[in-house]
Amino acid sequence: MSELLKQTEWRFIDQSGINPHFHALQSFAIDDTLCRSVGGRYSPPTVRAWVHSPTLVLGIQDTKLPDLQAGLHFLREKGYEGLVRNSGGLAVALDEGVLNLSLIFPDTEKGIDINRGYDAMWDLIQRMFADFDCEIKAGEIAGSYCPGSYDLSIDGRKFAGISQRRIRKAVAVQIYLCVTGSGQARAELVKEFYEHAQYQESLKFIFPEIQTKVMASLSELLGVAFSIQAVMQRFLQVMKEKCDTLSVSQLRDTELDWFHEYYERMMERNDKILTYREP
Template sequence: MENVHSSTEKTTVLPDLQWLEAPLALTQMDVLSPLAWEELACRQVGKGAAPILHLWRHPSALVIGHRDRRLPYAPQAMEHVRSTGISVCVRPSGGAAVMLDRGVLNLSLILPNPQHAISLHEDFRLMAGLIADALAPWSAEAQTGEITGSFCPGDYDVSVRGRKFCGIAQRRQAKAYIITAFVMIEGSGAERAQAVQQFYTAAAGDTKAGVPQPDYPRVNPATMGSLAELAGVPSVEAYTASLRRVIESRTTILPVDGSLVQPQGLSEQIAALRERYDSQV
């Protein structure tokens, strides 16, 4: 494990960017909507639009990864989750299953990449550093390093005292890319982890007698925590305000270009993502 602040040299310059915070009301239906929006916005950034920091939440969703979708009973498990009123999708970025609700803030840095040169570790350190800096009013204990047993584990898990509150992934396009993260701020990390583990158990057929068990993530609820539990952060709004101050201290926030994504294009992109990722076997 590494302390985020000591391991982050801030060699990546944060460009001037648009700060776009999606109202919760706009994401209450299909969780693919904000992901599709980012796909389209990323194309525009690749064509010369200003970089974007997109913030959004969803009231109740399970977002799974490509490998999760390939588990033998994944379609049935996904449909069962949907039947309980939870939106479900397969995301285009890397990573594994994540449970979202009103207490989880999703952050996406959408950046140009005209030279097709991406430093994965540097970009992940940049995102981890921003997340840790925003936590500074409450805690300086943020560390990076994989938390075994967490959901959506990776080398740049961000944790406090061994419990993960944030995961980071990436999505590349031809001329731009997205560094995306989820940050659990309110609520129970263990309850979200239990929900993810229940999905995996069903998707793998772990409750079916005589069925060969595939390899799948085993989630330990004790490895996950929200920032309310780990550092006393009072609300998503308080953390978001702190993040805004961090961004303003490092770069210029530009006016939002409201014409980046058109409604018709968004609907078409949602359908295209579902066809491409949710139909895989």
């Protein structure tokens, strides 16, 4: 197992239950808060699980789409909310069938090599599904949404993507896992968003040519009707095996002040970028 996963203590924050009042902007503010806490040694290494109602999370590059407002209008018609995260990458679809996990480590004096963070998450997912006769590969899946070198796939179909954020002497490794539902339907949503936002007219940035059939959920790939909680049980089993203490927690004390600071910052950024203004 990855050495990064072997910690004396893991702090666990569980936000995997469906809560219509839990906004995805809060999630990104929480992870930044935890980076500050873990990087400052106020908190032990922390893992967080989170699920959101239908949301298309945009990367900074997506805000440069030629007709972003038309894309956002399309999302609203489909019952999705659009927001911009505080990191790079491209659009990712979240809904009640997508489980997100964040692993937050303190950075070392020499620094954690970027691939070690990715490999730790890949190792975790492999171990969570080790009882299945399948190979979970890491590598870019052409035609997927938000393609990257650590796309996770089975038989050439992507079910997860990993990203990293490094701030405040900490590393947050984040993954979205398409657990249930149709991966192809999620890809179709993202594809249509880009089409409405006129991605082909962009002269400065290249956006993905999405091929919907390369996306799938774990339930589709493994032939098992997984629930989010069933996958959570697999996750907790792996984590408990490799640490002395897994302590359940929420944000506390000074962290709550930090959270409000980061959340306000996220809201201000989104209001500035996404609010329609007359030319």
